[in-house]
């Protein structure tokens with residue numbers, strides 16, 4: 001499940017923007033001019049707007065899900081030492097799975 005701000009982004013419709021995944025640094029797949037809710041709250045409220053959506057191509061991969069959970073935990077923990085440990089774990093996952101050359 002993609003998480004807004006990490007591997008899922010929203011911008012103004014037809015902005016021409018490019019986004020890169022905060023986790024694995026891949027270029028996100030973009031869908032221009034989507035008509036729909038831009039988040040959980042607007043989905044609940046049936047508030048539909050035009051926007052561009054960006055999602056990491058690897059978002060459904062199990063390793064990517066694990067990386068996402070680590071990244072969220074790193075942002076949440078008040079402990080610098082814990083964060084450092086989890087950052088090392090995150091780096092391991094990325095090293096293992098990011099073999100494709102970056103453009």
Ligand SMILES: [Zn+2]
Pocket residue numbers: 007021022023024025026056057058059064
């Ligand atoms: Zn990614």
